[in-house]
Amino acid sequence: MDSTDVLVVGAGVIGLGIAWEAARTGRRVAVVDPAPGSGASFAAAGMLAAVSEYHYQEEELLGLMLASASAWPEFAAGVGGDCGYLRTPTLCVAGDAADRQAFADLRAVQGEHGLAVEPLSVREARRREPLLAPALAGAFEIAADHQVDPRRLVAALCGRLGEGAFVRSRAASLVWDGPAVVGVRLEDGRELRAAETVVANGLGARELRGLPVELPLRPVYGDILRLRVPGPLRPLVSATVRGLVRGRPVYIVPRADGTVVIGATQREDGSEGVSAGGVYELLRDAQALVPAVAELELCETTARARPGTPDNAPLLGRVRAAGDREHDGEAHVPGLIIATGFFRHGVLLTPGAAHVCAGLLEGRTDPRWDVFSPSRFGHRGIPALAGATAERPPAAEAAAANVRQAT
Amino acid sequence: MTQDTTHAPALGLAEAGEDPFTVDGVTLGSRLIMGTGGAPSLDGLGLALEASGTELTTVAMRRYSPAEQGSLFQLLVDRGIRVLPNTAGCFTARDAVLTAELAREALETDWVKLEVIADETTLLPDPIELADATEQLVGRGFKVFAYTNDDPVLARRLEQLGAVAVMPLGAPIGTGLGILNPHNIELIVARAGVPVVLDAGIGTASDAALAMELGCDAVLLATAVTRAQDPVRMASAFRYAVQAGRLASRAGRIPRRDHALASSPMEGRAEFL
Numbered sequence: 001m002d003s004t005d006v007l008v009v010g011a012g013v014i015g016l017g018i019a020w021e022a023a024r025t026g027r028r029v030a031v032v033d034p035a036p037g038s039g040a041s042f043a044a045a046g047m048l049a050a051v052s053e054y055h056y057q058e059e060e061l062l063g064l065m066l067a068s069a070s071a072w073p074e075f076a077a078g079v080g081g082d083c084g085y086l087r088t089p090t091l092c093v094a095g096d097a098a099d100r101q102a103f104a105d106l107r108a109v110q111g112e113h114g115l116a117v118e119p120l121s122v123r124e125a126r127r128r129e130p131l132l133a134p135a136l137a138g139a140f141e142i143a144a145d146h147q148v149d150p151r152r153l154v155a156a157l158c159g160r161l162g163e164g165a166f167v168r169s170r171a172a173s174l175v176w177d178g179p180a181v182v183g184v185r186l187e188d189g190r191e192l193r194a195a196e197t198v199v200a201n202g203l204g205a206r207e208l209r210g211l212p213v214e215l216p217l218r219p220v221y222g223d224i225l226r227l228r229v230p231g232p233l234r235p236l237v238s239a240t241v242r243g244l245v246r247g248r249p250v251y252i253v254p255r256a257d258g259t260v261v262i263g264a265t266q267r268e269d270g271s272e273g274v275s276a277g278g279v280y281e282l283l284r285d286a287q288a289l290v291p292a293v294a295e296l297e298l299c300e301t302t303a304r305a306r307p308g309t310p311d312n313a314p315l316l317g318r319v320r321a322a323g324d325r326e327h328d329g330e331a332h333v334p335g336l337i338i339a340t341g342f343f344r345h346g347v348l349l350t351p352g353a354a355h356v357c358a359g360l361l362e363g364r365t366d367p368r369w370d371v372f373s374p375s376r377f378g379h380r381g382i383p384a385l386a387g388a389t390a391e392r393p394p395a396a397e398a399a400a401a402n403v404r405q406a407t
Numbered sequence: 408m409t410q411d412t413t414h415a416p417a418l419g420l421a422e423a424g425e426d427p428f429t430v431d432g433v434t435l436g437s438r439l440i441m442g443t444g445g446a447p448s449l450d451g452l453g454l455a456l457e458a459s460g461t462e463l464t465t466v467a468m469r470r471y472s473p474a475e476q477g478s479l480f481q482l483l484v485d486r487g488i489r490v491l492p493n494t495a496g497c498f499t500a501r502d503a504v505l506t507a508e509l510a511r512e513a514l515e516t517d518w519v520k521l522e523v524i525a526d527e528t529t530l531l532p533d534p535i536e537l538a539d540a541t542e543q544l545v546g547r548g549f550k551v552f553a554y555t556n557d558d559p560v561l562a563r564r565l566e567q568l569g570a571v572a573v574m575p576l577g578a579p580i581g582t583g584l585g586i587l588n589p590h591n592i593e594l595i596v597a598r599a600g601v602p603v604v605l606d607a608g609i610g611t612a613s614d615a616a617l618a619m620e621l622g623c624d625a626v627l628l629a630t631a632v633t634r635a636q637d638p639v640r641m642a643s644a645f646r647y648a649v650q651a652g653r654l655a656s657r658a659g660r661i662p663r664r665d666h667a668l669a670s671s672p673m674e675g676r677a678e679f680l
Contacts, residue, residue, distance in 0.1 A: 055447050056447070056636045056637070057447075057451070057636075057637065058447075058448075105636065109636070206476075216477045217477065218449075218475055218476070218477045218478055219475065247581065267470065268470060268471045268472060268475065268478060268479065269469065269470055269471065269472050270472025270474050270475055271472070308449075310448065310449040310450040310453075310477075311448050311449075311450040311451075312447065312448040
């Protein structure tokens with residue numbers, strides 16, 4: 001029977017980051033995933049956008065996002081130069097006056113939190129990015145929001161961990177010994193033992209049996225496009241361009257290799273394939289910001305499900321033991337850490353999650369992150385909805401099983 | 408605060424049993440119907456719905472799958488809020504009928520808020536497809552809540568085709584421009600034999616109060632709350648606005664005059680000689 005120090009279930013950016021951080025501190029690590037990097041990490045644009053992703057009233061999440069953003073330079077340096085980490089600035093541009101007002105209203109609150117968002121004239125924005133549409137209504141620069149290439153990040157982290165760390169199988173259930181989690185059972189029946197098991201398999205955590213807490217995850221699908229910029233048009237943009245077009249958000253992220261990523265829709269329609277309407281809306285709105293988008297070669301359309309939670313914040317930390325009193329920080333399920341539900345922010349929060357988990361492995365807890373306790377929703381009952389779930393429909397099954405590439 | 412007790416019964420009038428809102432034989436305790444589009448998070452939406460006091464909430468069947476566990480539908484079930492499925496995103500009568508059938512099968516309700524949109528720029532209803540879809544859905548046994556233009560003729564036609572409620576827009580969806588043609592809304596209300604729900608265009612609380620003062624039976628709104636900076640606070644504002652407007656509409660407002668009229672008249676004063 002195999003045994004290791006840390007067993008990470010799930011090889012997306014979150015699981016790989018946690019595994020690598022644990023390995024760096026001298027622990028023996030195993031990562032269980034049938035197809036590393038094939039879930040939400042495969043689709044993600046990789047914006048490290050703590051400032052522009054701030055939403056009203058999400059101050060607690062902002063704290064973790066800022067902490068993680070400031071950890072990125074060192075994290076990227078540790079992973080190596082091949083993860084596509086770039087200090088590309090971000091330009092927010094408004095399609096019309098109402099969009100400009102929406103950015104300006106948000107900027108007022110961003111300012112209260114000490115976040116730097118600088119207004120630019122449209123003329124100045126277009127001096128920097130000449131292919132921006134002339135008829136934009138406003139622009140703001142966010143110097144602190146950068147980018148990484150999540151696919152290269154996955155490859156780099158896999159390389160650092162080494163092939164020997166990977167178990168290419170699906171974890172079916174946690175294995176318990178008395179009050180403690182001591183590993184997982186794979187779908188082929190094999191058991192892997194570990195001193196600590198980290199559940200970091202995104203939406204897949206819904207299918208993992210033996211969890212001591214119900215994780216309120218739901219799939220929030222996103223469509224995302226990858227396009228090649230013809231030589232004469234390069235660079236299409238040098239900054240990441242995030243726009244509002246009649247209230248609809250869209251972004252264009254330029255990669256070092258001359259491609260751009262355009263995203264992303266947010267759907268809860270249960271449909272795992274790429275949405276034609278979603279692709280249309282993304283191209284329409286991106287073209288409103290940068291008309292030359294119509295000249296690009298559309299290389300790839302991808303849809304994946306993000307692991308959404310009720311409050312948009314991750315499920316990160318240890319799980320309170322059953323029968324435990326409120327706020328009793330001592331009694332947790334030994335041997336188990338949860339790290340899922342990163343929703344739109346998995347790439348940005350990768351170093352943050354890795355550091356939080358590294359602390360937990362060493363027995364340290366940071367009270368700032370107590371709000372992300374995976375136990376915070378209690379044991380929410382999920383009774384069957386009348387008429388809707390007499391049998392689980394194929395769409396839900398497929399979503400739960402982690403979505404495959406749609407093109 | 409003892410002074411509140413004198414006002415409490417009057418405030419309660421609009422929400423409690425004395426002045427219920429009845430549609431298709433179902434009595435609702437709130438005259439505020441909420442939409443769900445644009446909510447930043449499920450938890451935030453849940454809190455806003457609670458603050459609004461709503462008992463009926465509409466959901467776009469094209470955007471949310473009822474099959475997902477832990478979804479928006481579960482949130483409504485948990486709070487005992489009735490679901491009014493809608494056909495947002497449909498451009499033809501055929502689309503709308505198919506979507507309504509899907510909703511009926513998934514949610515076991517005959518109610519449907521019928522939206523048949525003409526184009527993406529205005530999101531205005533297509534009147535011809537709307538009438539066609541209403542007729543088809545009524546024929547299939549649906550209870551149709553028809554989202555319509557602020558056109559008194561069309562509203563009347565939809566009622567005659569069998570709609571259980573007509574829902575004229577105040578302004579195009581998502582604009583927050585308020586009620587652009589109050590006179591047409593009054594005309595629709597004056598001739599309607601079914602409930603009239605002001606739907607779309609609401610930007611802030613006074614718009615909802617005005618809708619009720621014009622005689623509407625209820626107000627439906629979504630983005631005014633879900634995209635507000637503080638959705639819970641805005642939902643509370645709408646709860647009170649709808650109650651205030653309803654109370655005012657039944658209290659008999661004074662006529663508008665061109666010239667001043669002292670509130671304490673001169674006639675009948677004691678004469679001191």
